[in-house]
Amino acid sequence: MSTDIVTTTNLTRRFDDVTAVNNLNLMVPDGSIYGFLGPNGAGKTTTIRMLLGLIHPSEGEVCIFGKPLSAERKSVLARIGSLVESPAYYEHLTGRENLEVFRRLTDWPKSRIADVLKLVRLTDVQNRLVRTYSMGMKQRLGLAMALLGKPDLLILDEPTNGLDPAGITEIRELITRLPQEQGITVFLSSHLLSEVEQIATHIGIIQNGYLRFQGELSALHSETNEQVVVKVNRLNEAKQVLDQSGWKYVSNGAQKLSITAHSASDAAVINKQLVQAGIDVYHLLWERPSLEDIFLTLTNGENKS
Amino acid sequence: MNQLIQAIRSEQLKQKRTLALRLAFIAPLAIIVLQFYLLYQNGLTYLEGDQSPWVYWTRQTLQFWALLMAPLFITLETALVAQLDHKQQCWKQLFVLPISRWAIYGAKIIASLAFLALSTLTLLAGILVGGSICPLKAGFGIQRFNSVGRCTKPARDCVYWLLPDYCSAFLDSPVLVQLCHSSWYRHRHDRSRYICYQFRFSQLLSVGLIRAGSEQLCQRSISAHAITAIRSGRRCHPSGWRMAVFTTGCIVTTQFHTRCRSLITNNKKGPDVRAL
Numbered sequence: 001m002s003t004d005i006v007t008t009t010n011l012t013r014r015f016d017d018v019t020a021v022n023n024l025n026l027m028v029p030d031g032s033i034y035g036f037l038g039p040n041g042a043g044k045t046t047t048i049r050m051l052l053g054l055i056h057p058s059e060g061e062v063c064i065f066g067k068p069l070s071a072e073r074k075s076v077l078a079r080i081g082s083l084v085e086s087p088a089y090y091e092h093l094t095g096r097e098n099l100e101v102f103r104r105l106t107d108w109p110k111s112r113i114a115d116v117l118k119l120v121r122l123t124d125v126q127n128r129l130v131r132t133y134s135m136g137m138k139q140r141l142g143l144a145m146a147l148l149g150k151p152d153l154l155i156l157d158e159p160t161n162g163l164d165p166a167g168i169t170e171i172r173e174l175i176t177r178l179p180q181e182q183g184i185t186v187f188l189s190s191h192l193l194s195e196v197e198q199i200a201t202h203i204g205i206i207q208n209g210y211l212r213f214q215g216e217l218s219a220l221h222s223e224t225n226e227q228v229v230v231k232v233n234r235l236n237e238a239k240q241v242l243d244q245s246g247w248k249y250v251s252n253g254a255q256k257l258s259i260t261a262h263s264a265s266d267a268a269v270i271n272k273q274l275v276q277a278g279i280d281v282y283h284l285l286w287e288r289p290s291l292e293d294i295f296l297t298l299t300n301g302e303n304k305s
Numbered sequence: 306m307n308q309l310i311q312a313i314r315s316e317q318l319k320q321k322r323t324l325a326l327r328l329a330f331i332a333p334l335a336i337i338v339l340q341f342y343l344l345y346q347n348g349l350t351y352l353e354g355d356q357s358p359w360v361y362w363t364r365q366t367l368q369f370w371a372l373l374m375a376p377l378f379i380t381l382e383t384a385l386v387a388q389l390d391h392k393q394q395c396w397k398q399l400f401v402l403p404i405s406r407w408a409i410y411g412a413k414i415i416a417s418l419a420f421l422a423l424s425t426l427t428l429l430a431g432i433l434v435g436g437s438i439c440p441l442k443a444g445f446g447i448q449r450f451n452s453v454g455r456c457t458k459p460a461r462d463c464v465y466w467l468l469p470d471y472c473s474a475f476l477d478s479p480v481l482v483q484l485c486h487s488s489w490y491r492h493r494h495d496r497s498r499y500i501c502y503q504f505r506f507s508q509l510l511s512v513g514l515i516r517a518g519s520e521q522l523c524q525r526s527i528s529a530h531a532i533t534a535i536r537s538g539r540r541c542h543p544s545g546w547r548m549a550v551f552t553t554g555c556i557v558t559t560q561f562h563t564r565c566r567s568l569i570t571n572n573k574k575g576p577d578v579r580a581l
Contacts, residue, residue: 052401078403088398090389092322104315105308105404145398 003066005030005153005185006051011060013046020046022209024060028187028202031179035200035217036189037295043209044189045085048157051187052082064153078106081151083159087142089130095141096126099148108149116144120174136167143174154178156188160195172199193295205298212298220294228259228267231283232274241277242270261286308404312412320416325385329423332378333370337431340366341438362436367471370428375478378424383417383482417482425475 006028013021021043028034038044049055051062053073062069064076089098099113117123120140130138139159146154159175160168176199178184190196196203203220205212213220232238235255242249242259247270249259259270267286274281289297320326344362390396390413399409 049397052397054397054400074403074405077401080401082398082401084394084397084401086394088393088395090319090395091393093319097318097321101315101318102398102402104318105311105399105402105409149402 003030004028005065006034006187007063008047008051009061009063011047011050011062012058013043013050013055014058019209021050021057021206024206024209024211025214026204026211027214028185031183031185032202033175033179033186033188033200034202034204035196036187036204036206037191037193037196038189038206039191042206044191044206045157047206048082048084048155048187048189051155052080052084053077054084078149079152080155081146081149081153082155082157083142083146084155084157085161087138087145089138089141089145091131092129094127094129095122095133095137095144098130098141099144102145102148106149112148112150116147119147120144136163136170139163139167139171140174143171147178150182152184154184154186154188156186158190159188160190160192168195175199205295207298221288226261226263226266226289227287228261228270229283229285229287230257230259230270230274230281231255232257233280233282237277238274238279241273241279245273255282258287308408309411309415312404312408313415316412316416319389320386323385323389325382325389325420328378328382328385329420330427332374333424333428333431336366336370336374336428337435340369341435344435359436363432366428366432366435371475379417379421379478379482382420382424386413386417386420414483418479421478421482425478 004027006026008024008026011021011024011026012019024043024047026047036044036047046055050057051064051069053062053069053076056070065079067076069076090101093101096113096117099116103110103113114123117126120143122137122140122144125133125137130141133141139162143156143159146156156175160171163171172195175186175188178186188196188200197217200217202215203217204214229252230238232255235251235257238257239249239251242257247259247261249257252258261267261270264286267284271281271284340362344358344365390399400406
């Protein structure tokens, strides 16, 4: 059992009469890539800003590396690298000078600049003005700034925001590489669910300021059931067969049935039963719901109730 | 203290290739050029008797600077220094560094003060150079005077003569710098905004006091040198005129200040009040 690097207890933040974050209890395990998911306006950025001490929580507490952030701000922040929303940079300086500005503020060695430039593959353009950089380069420069202080924890807010598919792949590769190569824990927020699904090991889902789900990615998948979709020639007879065997199903469209299943072998069993009953199966699909679907179920359920 | 030095060194690199840096030279030089043109073209009609053209030239330039250019310059300068970090929301990146916020703010104020010092030096150098070029035109008799005043009188007299001008031109400027800064960094959700208001009020008061003080000093120096004043045939500080220019200057500056504020806050990626 690994220890938790970030824990928040009943974290709450109100803006005038709006409660942006409500009783949030986050647990980010050591060495994980924690995907923090939620639609726009769910409170992701507010949470991240509280984690970084940019705003104060109305209630509750943030503990990072086992230390309360409010009391030991400096020592905690010294071990965090962050990229909040759009990267912060000075357009009139070169990429290298930008890093130097931030390096001069702390005691980090000068050699770190070359290291991080190499890590984010900006060495070739380091002496160009940031004004002339592409979006992807700027984003990578932001990542370089986050990595400058050799952090143990990397907090990224929407790191792939506004990037084209190639840029997204690039950033994604970089993020997956970090925990393996440098032992960094990554906390990243996104509303691009497919994105997080591909790189995260742990997931937290937030909606309207409430935490809906938290745990390992596999736990999220097991919590939601898979489906077997079949297309048959005689719908009513097929329904009878399924009823007899005790399957749960929904009829979706002409001759199509979505059956709740637990594993891939269930699909074979259903197929066999249908065929033995003399029903022709035209089409059989085992569907594992994507995070997108899970997310919609989780969030829509809340909207209805 | 160590952090403050680090922040200043970082700020120093940040100001490379900025308008703020160029402006520190452009603003005083603009005054010098304009004043020099006026003096060179029409100076002879204003100079009466054996009034030192040095005193006239220096005073005119300093007054122009103190009443019109300095407030505008400081407003724009501090706005540019502040805007640098507002534009791409660099604050959030600065504030998550293990460094105290006061070091960052302090470095900003020191950067603005450094620009102010730079512009003051440029202005003084400009006065010296401009005054030295004047003798090219015959009739000024400027060559009969040294740079602190009339050579017939002790130099100390002339330093005393111009002291109030130097005071009113330069003394309140550092205070104005802080005044502007505290107004740029005020944010809606920041608890310190109330402190800032008090801060600004007390600073406004001190600016007023310094101005009033230098005015007093002028009056005193006028009475002390009444004979010189009469002989020069001009009142050095016609209060009515001065007040009118000062009021106009204030109105223009306030307007300018508001424009600069919107320059900082109204751009698309303006500072997020939630973040700061």
